[in-house]
Amino acid sequence: MKDPKIKRVIGKVKDLPTLPRTVLRITELVNDPKSSAKDLARVITDDQVLTARLLKLVNSSFYGFPQKISTVTGAIVLLGFDAIRNLLLTTSVFGLFSKKVKTDIFRMELFWDHSLGCAIGAKVIGDYMRYDKVEELFVSGLLHDIGKIVELLFLPEDFGKVISTAREKDILMAEAESRVLDYTHAQLGEMLAEKWNMSSKLVNVIAHHHQPALAGRFSKEAAIVHLADILCRAMDIGSGGDNKIPRLNNDAWNSLQLKISSIEPIAEELERQFKDISLFITTEM
Numbered sequence: 511m512k513d514p515k516i517k518r519v520i521g522k523v524k525d526l527p528t529l530p531r532t533v534l535r536i537t538e539l540v541n542d543p544k545s546s547a548k549d550l551a552r553v554i555t556d557d558q559v560l561t562a563r564l565l566k567l568v569n570s571s572f573y574g575f576p577q578k579i580s581t582v583t584g585a586i587v588l589l590g591f592d593a594i595r596n597l598l599l600t601t602s603v604f605g606l607f608s609k610k611v612k613t614d615i616f617r618m619e620l621f622w623d624h625s626l627g628c629a630i631g632a633k634v635i636g637d638y639m640r641y642d643k644v645e646e647l648f649v650s651g652l653l654h655d656i657g658k659i660v661e662l663l664f665l666p667e668d669f670g671k672v673i674s675t676a677r678e679k680d681i682l683m684a685e686a687e688s689r690v691l692d693y694t695h696a697q698l699g700e701m702l703a704e705k706w707n708m709s710s711k712l713v714n715v716i717a718h719h720h721q722p723a724l725a726g727r728f729s730k731e732a733a734i735v736h737l738a739d740i741l742c743r744a745m746d747i748g749s750g751g752d753n754k755i756p757r758l759n760n761d762a763w764n765s766l767q768l769k770i771s772s773i774e775p776i777a778e779e780l781e782r783q784f785k786d787i788s789l790f791i792t793t794e795m
Contacts, residue, residue, distance in 0.1 A: 529706055532557040533595075533602045537707075540591045550591060551583040554598070563601045564594065570787075592645035600629070600652060607659050616662060616673060616751060623748025625652050626788055631738030631780045638776055639766065641734070650715040650735050653708075655750055657699030657716070658683070676752040683752045684720050696720060722762040733762035741777055747784060 535553050539545040555561050561582060568585045569578055579585050586594050604622060632651035636644035661669040668691055675686040687694045700717035715732045718725040719739060722732035736759060742748065743755045 540595045547586040620749040627742040627747035628738045630783045634779045654719045657695030660698040682754045
């Protein structure tokens with residue numbers, strides 16, 4: 511059962527946005543071991559906007575393929591199902607909310623930079639650790655703070671109080687939420703991920719990216735996003751709405767079994783990949 515406080519919030523939020531049907535269908539195909547590249551290409555090519563976005567991105571400097579990729583099937587074969595799903599999910603989420611959000615109290619371009627940076631950071635950390643499903647980490651990083659957008663869109667008065675408190679007290683937004691509200695962006699993000707029928711792994715990482723140990727069997731994935739979030743803040747990649755760097759959770763750090771010396775190459779690769787892809791994403795949207 512959900513906390514009664516969250517139930518009251520859910521009662522207010524009647525119209526959470528849904529992902530495009532095509533992206534949901536693509537997710538189903540990616541999760542189906544019987545699906546082929548042709549099956550996936552058929553769904554993507556039915557949506558002209560997604561097709562154009564995909565081909566532009568695979569031909570961008572982010573991938574740097576020596577020859578132009580002219581077909582969706584070719585892109586799928588080169589990049590793999592998971593990467594394709596995540597590229598389309600990224601542009602869809604950006605497009606979904608960028609058209610809805612109009613605000614003077616929260617700089618959306620900095621929020622998206624932070625979200626994208628965290629997605630790339632989680633993927634880079636996963637690569638460094640030889641984690642076998644880094645594309646899942648990318649999605650987790652991308653959506654880790656999505657609950658803040660739910661607050662902004664559907665609970666703007668509450669969101670304004672949180673922003674004001676975080677700035678006046680110079681504290682993290684998560685701490686400001688705990689002080690002035692009966693819910694957090696992590697709980698709202700969990701709710702949205704459930705509405706989007708995301709995996710239990712993703713739901714748990716979003717819900718517990720500030721306290722990875724609470725994510726249970728997905729605590730390592732939550733720890734990766736936790737570290738990616740901290741790195742992006744330390745490197746000044748975008749903004750989550752406050753000016754603080756969260757303290758690195760000791761248990762989370764120990765669970766990753768990384769060395770301090772690994773942080774510098776991870777940060778350098780994060781910065782390189784962010785520069786490559788962020789220009790495309792921001793100009794595309």
